[in-house]
Amino acid sequence: MRGSNARAVILHRLRDTEGFTSGQALARELGISRPGVWKHIEAMRAEGYEIEAVPRLGYRLVSSPDVLSAEEILPLIRTKAIGRRILHFDNVTSTNDVARDLAVKGEREGTVVIAETQGQGRGRLGRAWISPPGGVYFSVILRPVLPPGRLANVTLMTAVATAAAIREATGVDVSIKWPNDVMADGRKIVGILTEMLGEADAVNFVIVGIGINANTDPRQYPQSVRSTLTSLSAVLGEPVDRLALAAAVLQHFDEDWTRLGRGQFADVLQDWRRLSSTLGAPVRVSTVRGVFEGTALDIGPDGELIVAMSDGRKCTFTSGEVEHLRSA
Numbered sequence: 001m002r003g004s005n006a007r008a009v010i011l012h013r014l015r016d017t018e019g020f021t022s023g024q025a026l027a028r029e030l031g032i033s034r035p036g037v038w039k040h041i042e043a044m045r046a047e048g049y050e051i052e053a054v055p056r057l058g059y060r061l062v063s064s065p066d067v068l069s070a071e072e073i074l075p076l077i078r079t080k081a082i083g084r085r086i087l088h089f090d091n092v093t094s095t096n097d098v099a100r101d102l103a104v105k106g107e108r109e110g111t112v113v114i115a116e117t118q119g120q121g122r123g124r125l126g127r128a129w130i131s132p133p134g135g136v137y138f139s140v141i142l143r144p145v146l147p148p149g150r151l152a153n154v155t156l157m158t159a160v161a162t163a164a165a166i167r168e169a170t171g172v173d174v175s176i177k178w179p180n181d182v183m184a185d186g187r188k189i190v191g192i193l194t195e196m197l198g199e200a201d202a203v204n205f206v207i208v209g210i211g212i213n214a215n216t217d218p219r220q221y222p223q224s225v226r227s228t229l230t231s232l233s234a235v236l237g238e239p240v241d242r243l244a245l246a247a248a249v250l251q252h253f254d255e256d257w258t259r260l261g262r263g264q265f266a267d268v269l270q271d272w273r274r275l276s277s278t279l280g281a282p283v284r285v286s287t288v289r290g291v292f293e294g295t296a297l298d299i300g301p302d303g304e305l306i307v308a309m310s311d312g313r314k315c316t317f318t319s320g321e322v323e324h325l326r327s328a
């Protein structure tokens, strides 16, 4: 049995058993020797698991590390496509880059790349995404049958899934600012970066990168962005369970991705409307064509923002940066 699978089985057994699990029983179940079991236990200790070993009694799990590994997440999710394979790293440049390299080599849809930190996390519009420990940073490989023009649907869906999951897992009252920023207390908590490889009329693959400021300290960010960002732990005044959070996001993502696959984007948009703080708010929209102010009225069938200008005209925006002129 491959190392990580064996460790997943050992972890499951240790968690399931009150008291000690015998090394003999583990060896039998895994079809390996007792020294083989011991090797896995040592490897797990090196990963931060505290495991007590007592001669003739066996092993007992004392505590688990705060890591978003496949062994930890898989038992918490019941997904069809998303996260059936999870690759976990301590540090990468960008999970989007690792996922893209895998996708180029043919990695299947649904594979998730997670990292504890990123050295060169990327944001939208060429910005950096600062990724200190305590955040949740991951990318999902998708192979949608969609024309490239419909990519915004995937990003909006991701915002819906992430916002709903954060509410469910942490109770924080987050909302979506058009098109896909997840906010709390008027500041950004989540960033989503969707990238794709494709041709004019067909998408080869899409990488959806999600960064959640979970247990990060806003003081870890440069002064220039500090006033625009916050974290879930800063809002709550206590750390959140990153594992439960990551699992909830994958679960919601899987469900909403299934809805998209069934052609139910209108339903996803309905959830977007419910979760959004932009609709009804006075907004300033900065675009390449200029800066516009008005009241956000609705989101159109492809995710475009419909704004009522002060002169009564209606304007539709397919891209741009939105600022809420007072918190809605």
Ligand code: BTN
Binding pocket: 093, 094, 095, 096, 097, 118, 120, 121, 122, 123, 124, 125, 127, 129, 137, 138, 139, 190, 191, 192, 193, 208, 209, 210, 211, 212
């Ligand atoms: C934004 O600018 O709002 C988008 C930020 C996206 C950050 C995530 S973190 C995981 C993935 N890897 C990256 O380098 N970026 C995305």
